[in-house]
Amino acid sequence: MNALGYALLGMLVRKPCSGYELTQLLEVFWQAKHSQVYPLLMKLEQDGLVTFVYVKQTGKPDKKIYSITDKGKALLAEWTRKSPAPPVIRDEFLAKVYSIWLTDKDTAQRLFHERMTAYEEKIAFRKEEIKKMKEEYGDEIESITSRHFGRYLLFCRKLKQEEEEIAWCRWVLGLLAK
Amino acid sequence: MNALGYALLGMLVRKPCSGYELTQLLEVFWQAKHSQVYPLLMKLEQDGLVTFVYVKQTGKPDKKIYSITDKGKALLAEWTRKSPAPPVIRDEFLAKVYSIWLTDKDTAQRLFHERMTAYEEKIAFRKEEIKKMKEEYGDEIESITSRHFGRYLLFCRKLKQEEEEIAWCRWVLGLLAK
DNA sequence: CAATGCATGTAATGAGTTACATGATTCC
């Protein structure tokens, strides 16, 4: 089993989801396309780690709602205890920054402005998500007993990081303006 | 050409390097194993984007020092101007945090302590690297005219991010202690 | 005397992306 498999189990233990929804929820710490998620869910099902039911919808396509099994839950708990592999970051923007001295100031400024705009949007979205969570689950969300605790921690982390990114961009733009 | 190829060109335009060195330098924004770097360098050489010379060493194995060609430089400059693809982050630790409510407090605390220790080491290393760069290149490093400007920006960013990570870990440990 | 660092490469396998395929509804 690979990390993505465990990531999916981790989401399903919080609440039953469709593959479509899982692909979106995954965004906080792992990016995967639906073409990777759907076959993996089938594999998890074959291994008896998850089950699913068809849910008919009107106006929307039908969906499969996956739930974790006891076997899946046990396997996940075991995995969580082990020391994680180092994170992987692959950021094309940073690769371009590395060679930024090759380009002119205007291009450099444009690249950083675009980055800032993208992150401002993310921050707005993130703040709303955190607000929603607090409204829905209350103070309990800041306790390890809440099943939303982990997701809440990750959202707070992401928000801080995205704010830091903007501060860094501003600092660089300051240097470029000199 | 893929992003890793451009990343390698970006490092070579700063200074000629061996494949071994490139693999290490890459760490700031892209992680790749030598088994991916060496064949790609050969491909870049075949495409006329880089050249290399053998350098004989005593006490150490011989090495190949790669340099970028004018063709490679032009291609890189062109690529730098284009809007980058969104970053990819895959962090197993964060996946485990997501399901942290499943485990006991002790395990949770251990996971966060391990993360903090790992990041403290990174910070120490990062600070030293920044210090070295400032000593070696002086104030000029904060100007777009320096070929080390990009690398300097990335190191400063990484340092801030790593410090933020530790602050976040401390915050979480505070919540866990309640 | 075992592990780590330097240094380069290949082969097999696994992970991840892009493109193809379908189809209703809603929003602009």
Add this chain to the structure above:
DNA sequence: GGAATCATGTAACTCATTACATGCATTG
């Protein structure tokens, strides 16, 4: 009328990791 959202899947391809292979020097 075209794009976006919901929803699931497959096939071809590229990208990335692990393991195999070699060998000398230094450090603990």
